[in-house]
Amino acid sequence: MKTASTTSTSTTRLRTNNGPSAVEHPSLYASAAQTKAFLAGSLAARTARLEANDMLSTDMAADLVGTTPVTINAWIAKGRAIGLTQPRGGFKLPSWQFESALWDAVPKLSKALRTTEGWALLAFLETPSGALGGRTPRQAIEQGHLARVIEVAGAEGY
Structure with a gap:
């Protein structure tokens, strides 16, 4: 035995x-040590991304688009906007999502990826893809290839 x-x-x-x-x-x-190292690296990377120059608070995003923080939070919950959870609560939002090409794309991507989770949406948009010729989905959308990005997102099966 x-x-x-x-x-x-x-x-x-x-x-x-x-x-x-x-x-x-x-x-x-x-191992426990490998998991601890991975999580520490993940936290450092997420913290750096939250502190990047293109990130807005919920209040700042609301001012930018002429609405309220309550509406921004509702959009995040529905997958209409990308909101990144912060360790102490609340959200940060990438400002570029409010540009017209990306604003129209976010809810379609959320549906195709079957998630409203901000970090998952951001990771998809900012990770280069072989299916998009090495471009990030964000770059491809900005270059007018939303339909192809939606197709790739559907195939990802997040």
Whole structure:
């Protein structure tokens, strides 16, 4: 009979009841140290993105488009606007989404990606795609290729 045990070095050892020998196999799971490093890097990257020059507070976004912060929050909840959650609550919004080409695209992308989660929408828009010739979806939209971006978003299956 074989039993599996996981060690902190992210290796699974298969032991047999017949003796002390073990066969090492790479673990399917990240170690606690790997997970901690990943999360720390993720937090640093998110914090840097929230502090970028193109980010607006909810109040600033409301002033920009002539509405209220309550309406901005409702748009975020519906996938009409991209709102990035902050560690201490509230949202930051990329200002470029209020440009006409992107403003029309955001709800369509939210629907195609089947998410209203701001970080997921932003990651899709700012990540270069081979399906778009190495351009980011944001660049492709700005160049007039919204239909292709929606097609790629639907295929992503977020």
